[in-house]
Amino acid sequence: MLRTTLRSLFARKLRLVLSALAIVLGVGFVTGTLVLTDTLNRTFNNLFSDIDKNTSVKIRAKSNLADTGADQSSGASGGSGRPVPASLLGPVRAVPGVAEAEGTVQGFAVLTERPAPPVAGQPPRQAPILSNENAPPIGVAFNASTLSPLHVDSGTPPAAAGDIAVDRGTFDQKKLRLGQNLAVATQSGLSDVRLVGTFRFGSSNNLAGATLIAFTPPDAQRLLLQPGQLTDITVGAAPGVTQEELQSRIAAVVPPEYETLTGKQIIKENADSLAKGLGSFSTFLQAFGYISLFVGAFIISNTFSMLIAQRVRELALLRALGASKRQVRRSVIVEALLVGVVGSTLGLAFGFGVAVLLKALLGAFGVELPAGGVVFAPRTVLVAYVIGTVTTLLAALGPAIRAARVPPIAAMRDVEMSPTGNLRNRTLSGATLLAAGVALILLGFGVQGSGALGIVGGGAAAVFLGVATLSPLISRPVIKVIGAPFASGFGTVGRLSQENARRNPRRTSSTAAALMIGLALVSAFSVFGTSIKTSIRDLFGESLKADFIVTGGGFNQQPFSPELAGQLRRLPDVSAVSQLRFAQVTIDGTKANVNAVNPEGLTDVLNLQREEGRFDLAGQNMLVSSKVLADKKWKVGQTVTVRWAETGDRPFQIAGTFQQNQLAGEYVVPLSAYDANVTTKLDSIVLVKAATPAALPAVRSAITQALVPYPNLDVRDQKEFVADNARQIDQILGLVTALLTFAIVIATFGIINTLLLSVVERTREIGLLRAVGLQRRQTRVMIRLEAIMIAVYGGVLGLAVGSFFGWALTHAFTKESEFGSFHYPFVQLFIFLLVSGVLGVLAAIIPAWRASRINVLQAIATT
């Protein structure tokens, strides 16, 4: 029996390859992301261990908030972010067992070209930015201690005021020269500097692509913090002193607002926060891998069904010769197992390629990874084989059961294995699945936390299965409608295609189902994205009264000196300027973000609608959104406790409430309250209102001029600001769509597979058509039109399901944030339908060619 299975398997190499392909792509995607995450994890962990390998103890300001961890995006280490006084260095150095202790200074610093001298008659321009804008721009103090991860590579270390060194990666990439005059934008504004050397970071050229600038320690303190301040203190132990011993000795001399950590703890903290970050990145990517596998399962199931339909006589003969049902079933299962194993093996190899590709993709976005081989964990291999073979086996289960039902008598008759499934059962099970899926999705969106993703994902899978189950019931009428223009436009050929697409509803449906999944997800995100984008336009537009918004973009969105706001206030024709600062705090025990603003002119720049109380931002007053007030069951006039990272608990009284406002957020406090609790007093956004509409151009050019010393900042009017925010949504949508393309490609392979098998099945029929005069070209058109109809049918189903998903997603998001409304992107979705038609044309190329090459005589003469 096994030999028969193998024989029939190898006799159909093409079909084997095509059905294995679905598995190869799916497994490849999943393993690729695993390999990539493992690789990233190891290289970064190596890097971090390398950086802190000589650190025995680190001293930093303690945070009053639990679970702040290391914030990778700003490059700052954990703790409250409050600086450590340099005066602490002396007592620490005096502790016995301390071999060396150095202050670390780290902050935001953007490397730019020297600004060009102003040209008469031309508006002044900002200097071009040299730092990698896809990574946080970091400035540090250079010290030659063994504790520093910086190693001079060429030139000299920065020694005189105004000297800087940059990382080797940026130096090479931007083709800088030693001795070159450059500039650096920091929170203190723009400073002229001279490039004197380059360095390596640990053993790599730079820190994952981020541009690093090293200053002399006094320059670093002046530009990045304040003179006499340090970010933290790193201590190296004398020989024979353990990290823990040294930690307890230092802890005894350090004031209680500072904490001491051992080198091991620091490395672990970094690794943990990295694993957390990479974990969600990996989950995100893997989700697309599993979608691909799910799509692949439909294709495999369909392929096996068709192969069995074509082998009915062979199977019946086996049964007539005495093979039991079990043996027949097992032969199909063994076949699936082999396909699964072969597919998984190839998928594993393909996954390696995917990982390399994704790594290159990250590189293209400026995230340069430290050198190091690709990590192939045993777990990856295991996952590949498990998901590959299990998916194939599950997909082949139905066909295997049907194969076993072939009666021996079928060997004597020319019967076509027609599915004998009960219509009522199909309707019932399909509707049940669909209803369960919809319920799960709606439930999942209501659930908070990590379980939600699983519930929604399971619900989506159930909806897909439900629609796929019900689809054979509606495919005939729907394709009648879809095919109508073709049937009238292409005459008999069109009509033949339409009939072919309608004749086997199950087959058409499961082929279309694969495409449905891909298109449903793409259109769901399109509906969601469009709704969110429209909401952003409406809400950002509605929340602002200011004419101009001054802020940085991307990783340059770093706080800047309040001097700028002062400068802007002095400009003529400016009626109001408001500074916005953000802080993470806990309020009554839950995490929250507070916005600090200038009380004066607040309602001139923000469209803040009063709901209750007074807009009085004096002293320890606070305004909250009416939604928060209702959710927390607070009352106006009540006092709540805000816990700040640096200073701890402070009481704030709720003075009033405002209606939902995108920029104001949930909690608004006066700027003075922020300043009292945060050491680094920098602005994140400055809002400017012009005195009259006529003054707008003049005010804008004046702001532009004021921004010349701030190359990392931009001025935007309301429209531009809203458009930029909407563009970010487009970028995310673009990425998601690109990743979903994978599933759509697999679905297209499914159409190719089905059509090829159909052409083989219909050899005699096509031969007859050719005999009675169908031209080769007409034959190709016939197959092509059939493919288009199947693909468009899949597209129609996909759009229907996707519209629901998109609505549910938007609805859940709206409920969550009281933000947004439902908008339906008709044009975009129509384009998706056209795209699915094009996919049909592409999928038909090979099958159509095969069909047109059928030997007429052989096709009809074989009786």
Added chain:
Amino acid sequence: MSSSMSATPLTKTGPVAVRAADLVKVYGAGETEVVALDHVTVDFPVGEFTAIMGPSGSGKSTLMHCLAALDSISAGQILLGVGDEQIDIATLNDKRLTALRRDRIGFIFQQFNLLPTLTAAENITLPLDIAGRKVDQAWFDQVVTAVDLHDRLKHRPTELSGGQQQRVACARALVSRPAVIFADEPTGNLDSTASAEVLGFLQRSVRELGQTVVMVTHDPSAASYADRVVFLADGKIVDEMTSPTADGVLDRMKSLDSRTTSVDGSR
């Protein structure tokens, strides 16, 4: 007209619908070479019902496939049509051959004659529809009446009996007014009543409508409906019988069988 030593030339003097001249068909090459048709020359006159008979492997199906432009030939000529419209089909490319089959030749096969997705009426007009030609409704009605299918036109092939299916195939072959209809064992899968209906129809289409029909069969009683029977053995035409009877054909076949046996020494 040249003729080989081995084949009996069967040229006719009246108008000829199809003519095979010195036709050779060889399969394979070298040691596996098989000569299926060995210098066959035969005419099929307009308005005649010809049956081609012969033992298995005699080349009768190959002859028909070559005549019907379904198979290529190794040497010789196949001339289709009368007078100025006469075409040597060996000179045509696939596109023109396909058009020729569509417009000038009708087919009836032993089985799998109809498209399962089309109704009987659609199957009948299929060649015209493919060509994009208008259906001559009067002629269509006449043909459908002749095959007695008026009440079955909306049915799909699976809803028709074997005999009805074959009558649909006959109507399809006739409806495009081809120069010649080729029928390959048209009654091979039918019982005697259905066979008689189909053969009677073919006979009437020749006698009453002036159609030319060439039929391959191994059934002497089917052959008895024809005006003439051509006997093939070992790729050569060995005999001809006009106004055949079933018994006469049977006797002739028996002698052919024994002849083949004596030549092969293997039967």
